[in-house]
Amino acid sequence: MEHQAARSEYKKVWSALSTTENQAKLHVIGVTEEAAFQATGEETLRFLQQSVGIGKDDVVLEIGCGIGRVGKVVAPLCRKWIGCDVASNMLSLTAKRLKDLSNVELVEISGHDLGGVADASVDVVYCTVVFMHLESWDRYNYISEAFRVLRPGGRIYVDNINLCSDGGWKVFETHRAFSPADRPPHMTQNSTPQEIETYLKRAGFDEVRMRTDDDWIRAWGTKPKEHL
Ligand SMILES: C[S@@+](CC[C@H](N)C(=O)[O-])C[C@H]1O[C@@H](n2cnc3c(N)ncnc32)[C@H](O)[C@@H]1O
Secondary structure (H helix, E strand, C coil), X not given: CCCCCCCCCHHHHHHHCCCCHHHHHHHHHCCCCHHHHHHHHHHHHXXXXXXXXXXXXXXXXXXXXXXXXXXXXXXXXXXXXXXXXXXXXXXXXXXHHCCCCCCEEEEECCCCCCCCXXXXXXXXXXXXXXXXXXXXXXHHHHHHHHHHHXXXXXXXXXXXXXXXXXXXXXXXXXXXXXXXXXXXXXXXXXXXXXXXXXXXXXXXXXXXXXXXXXXXXXXXXXXXXXXX
16 A cells, blocks of 8 residues: 655645646645635635725735635736645646636745745735645644745735634534544644734734634734845
8 A cells, every 4th residue: 555645745636636736726726626716715805805905006926825715816916926735636636627717826845945936026915715735844834935035014914713712623623533543744833822922923014903703813914024
């Protein structure tokens, strides 16, 4: 029997979860029906607009862009949208979904950094429905890399399921039922608000804000303007 991949073997794990569009959609957000899938993208866009905002002159970068669920509605609103993902299958599906948009760039990344993206070249970085699949060090690696690629005054948005909420605890208990050997490598691991706040502040972000009024942590902050 083939040995199960480790959680940190992101490229292997996520390439295997995105061999068809429907399989990728299921692992991205749990729905395959196109109208429902698109509606979830609009919902994420609303959270971005209410937190970091998306401006028409902004260069916007998504870490772990999947098949462009969110990129499809963000790209038409900004100057350039850069979709980064560890899985080339996901990026191929994004290219197909966003083929009519001319301001899209796709970057295959390592799984723990934004290699290939220049320092201080981006206005908004967001990462949604990804942190639950990462090891905690890589959550911080990406926040720290976001700080590097953002221009002074640039904004970051990240989210995860909140361990401290009732729904988050239910997810935790459901997954605790797996025996250690049977835990899938992409299994959800929640965050606490303190964890996310700590990463943002330690990376150097200012004006760190957070929404925790449902089962999610949605956090955002700004790279200080005076940062050179
Ligand atoms: C649940 S999907 C969410 C996709 C997209 N953010 C969305 O909300 O539609 C998680 C995505 O993160 C990507 N991913 C997983 N581990 C990653 C890592 N270490 N670095 C970058 N992307 C990663 C997966 O390939 C997948 O596309």
